[in-house]
Amino acid sequence: MNRVVTFGETRDLVRKAIREAELPVGLEVWILRDLIGRVSVLLPEPAAEPPEPIRRLVERLHSTLGAHAYPPERAILYLEPEDREELRSEAVIWEEEGVTIYFLDREISGRRWVTIAESELAGPPRFVLFALKGGLGRSTTAAVLAAHLARKGQRVLVLDFDLESPTLSSMLSPEEHPDFGLVEWLVEDLVDQAEVLVPDMIGRPAWSMDFTGEVMVVPAYGRRCREHLAQLGRAYLDKPPREVGGSPEKWVDRVRRLVRSLEAHASPDLVVMDSRSGLHDIAAALIVGLQAQVLLFAVDSEPTWSGYRILFQHWAQNQAIRQVRERLFLAAALVPPTAQEEYLRRFQQHAWDLFREWLYDEVPPGEPDGEWFSFDLMEEDAPHTPLPIYWERGLLAWPDLRSLESGPVQSAYSEFLQRFERQLLPEAGL
Amino acid sequence: MNWPEDFLDAHERRWEDAELLFGNRRWANADHLYGLAAECGLKALWPLITGRPPGRHQRVHVDRLWDQAARLAQGGRIAQLGTLPNRNPFHNWSVDQRYASRQHFTDQFVEEHRKGAEEIRNLVLQARRGGMI
Numbered sequence: 001m002n003r004v005v006t007f008g009e010t011r012d013l014v015r016k017a018i019r020e021a022e023l024p025v026g027l028e029v030w031i032l033r034d035l036i037g038r039v040s041v042l043l044p045e046p047a048a049e050p051p052e053p054i055r056r057l058v059e060r061l062h063s064t065l066g067a068h069a070y071p072p073e074r075a076i077l078y079l080e081p082e083d084r085e086e087l088r089s090e091a092v093i094w095e096e097e098g099v100t101i102y103f104l105d106r107e108i109s110g111r112r113w114v115t116i117a118e119s120e121l122a123g124p125p126r127f128v129l130f131a132l133k134g135g136l137g138r139s140t141t142a143a144v145l146a147a148h149l150a151r152k153g154q155r156v157l158v159l160d161f162d163l164e165s166p167t168l169s170s171m172l173s174p175e176e177h178p179d180f181g182l183v184e185w186l187v188e189d190l191v192d193q194a195e196v197l198v199p200d201m202i203g204r205p206a207w208s209m210d211f212t213g214e215v216m217v218v219p220a221y222g223r224r225c226r227e228h229l230a231q232l233g234r235a236y237l238d239k240p241p242r243e244v245g246g247s248p249e250k251w252v253d254r255v256r257r258l259v260r261s262l263e264a265h266a267s268p269d270l271v272v273m274d275s276r277s278g279l280h281d282i283a284a285a286l287i288v289g290l291q292a293q294v295l296l297f298a299v300d301s302e303p304t305w306s307g308y309r310i311l312f313q314h315w316a317q318n319q320a321i322r323q324v325r326e327r328l329f330l331a332a333a334l335v336p337p338t339a340q341e342e343y344l345r346r347f348q349q350h351a352w353d354l355f356r357e358w359l360y361d362e363v364p365p366g367e368p369d370g371e372w373f374s375f376d377l378m379e380e381d382a383p384h385t386p387l388p389i390y391w392e393r394g395l396l397a398w399p400d401l402r403s404l405e406s407g408p409v410q411s412a413y414s415e416f417l418q419r420f421e422r423q424l425l426p427e428a429g430l
Numbered sequence: 431m432n433w434p435e436d437f438l439d440a441h442e443r444r445w446e447d448a449e450l451l452f453g454n455r456r457w458a459n460a461d462h463l464y465g466l467a468a469e470c471g472l473k474a475l476w477p478l479i480t481g482r483p484p485g486r487h488q489r490v491h492v493d494r495l496w497d498q499a500a501r502l503a504q505g506g507r508i509a510q511l512g513t514l515p516n517r518n519p520f521h522n523w524s525v526d527q528r529y530a531s532r533q534h535f536t537d538q539f540v541e542e543h544r545k546g547a548e549e550i551r552n553l554v555l556q557a558r559r560g561g562m563i
Contacts, residue, residue, distance in 0.1 A: 036516060077501050087502075106502065106503060108505060108509040109506065238505060240507075240561065240562045248478065248481060
């Protein structure tokens with residue numbers, strides 16, 4: 001087979017082409033990688049002929065990018081200067097030998113993994129539980145956490161965002177399910193009547209009634225749902241503009257509105273959200289689209305670390321690492337019953353290797369550590385030091401959340417819960 | 431007199447009239463209207479294609495606008511509609527050809543533009559069926 005240039009090489013080859021084209025220092029170059037993965041150069045109208053340096057660049061791109069380049073005569077996309085200016089906020093910017101590159105990427109998922117939510121001044125703390133694959137005990141953990149904190153007097157709002165395979169919703173018995181769930185909100189929002197559903201979206205489990213606090217569960221879908229799959233087929237839609245010429249509302253913005261609306265109605269002390277597993281749009285919306293702290297579930301295995309490496313590398317390439325890294329924590333899921341210390345030591349080493357490579361600052365020699373986002377291998381309460389959840393046979397079935405002080409929940413979760421309170425919820429003073 | 435823009439209606443009336451002319455072998459004016467029909471259709475669909483409100487591109491005609499739409503396209507809505515062909519069928523169309531003699535407009539020349547306009551027509555119909563515009 002002839003050697004072809006593949007998509008994954010295009011970003012680096014664009015940099016190489018820019019270096020080799022020897023462009024004048026101080027030039028701004030706009031590069032667009034479109035939906036099919038072909039690269040264009042953006043120039044403002046009106047330009048009778050592209051300037052000589054840009055022509056050199058276009059030739060270089062054509063000779064290095066293979067099928068990912070346009071023929072030189074079609075490689076330039078002309079835009080009104082104001083239109084190009086409006087794209088500036090979507091670009092990733094970097095310098096290459098004195099040339100500033102504005103790199104625009106087009107994706108059908110709307111670049112949701114790199115649009116990081118700004119911090120919000122008001123509102124309760126939010127926690128997202130995320131895993132790269134199912135079966136690590138994410139939903140059970142959310143349920144245990146909610147029950148534990150509610151017993152300590154907190155009003156906990158629990159959202160089951162695992163819309164395709166909702167498990168956390170089973171904190172409620174069928175009779176306790178509210179009329180509507182998250183999917184109904186997302187669908188009714190398309191016809192502007194989501195808000196009337198909000199009072200009928202919260203269920204309270206009977207087992208939590210004598211807790212000092214409160215457990216408020218919003219399931220993926222409600223009791224009155226008759227067409228879950230037909231609703232799912234619509235739930236992820238960006239909201240079309242109401243009037244001709246308006247802008248559609250991005251899905252992530254709809255989710256933010258949904259969460260805020262439930263918070264305004266329920267006034268919780270904190271919110272626990274179970275994300276869908278895998279690198280899915282739901283996970284992106286919850287992890288980066290909301291201002292939330294994120295518990296990344298992991299087991300000590302190569303697929304886990306490679307999976308998180310893909311995500312961290314994507315953030316690094318798109319200059320999003322700094323905005324997101326302080327929200328990330330690790331949970332060691334299913335810690336095996338034998339050789340636990342050894343297992344956790346290896347886990348922590350692998351986590352540290354990964355976090356050091358992508359998330360942590362490299363502290364220059366002689367500098368004090370304090371100013372930098374950097375942690376030692378064995379540092380307590382560091383982001384890479386996992387909150388452990390021990391494997392328990394008794395947790396293969398949905399646990400009894402009334403008795404947290406004994407039995408399998410206690411042995412699996414006591415250390416996790418202590419660390420959670422200390423590290424992720426210090427202001428609550430529990 | 432300035433009436434407000436209605437890209438959807440402007441798209442539809444150009445398409446309908448272009449088809450009438452094409453059916454009567456009036457190639458030159460059919461060609462002009464196919465270009466305008468495609469342009470107005472793209473402008474009606476612009477927020478769905480690019481995820482951005484309509485901007486200054488409104489001054490641009492279809493020979494340029496097609497490439498802008500095909501390459502700036504992003505987001506789930508365009509994936510639901512079906513993406514635009516990357517090859518611009520209007521690359522040899524110009525609004526200034528309205529001053530040219532009819533002898534230049536052959537049926538093959540117009541046919542390619544008709545297909546291009548039909549692509550846009552189908553996207554518009556699909557968006558309307560889906561309640562997106």
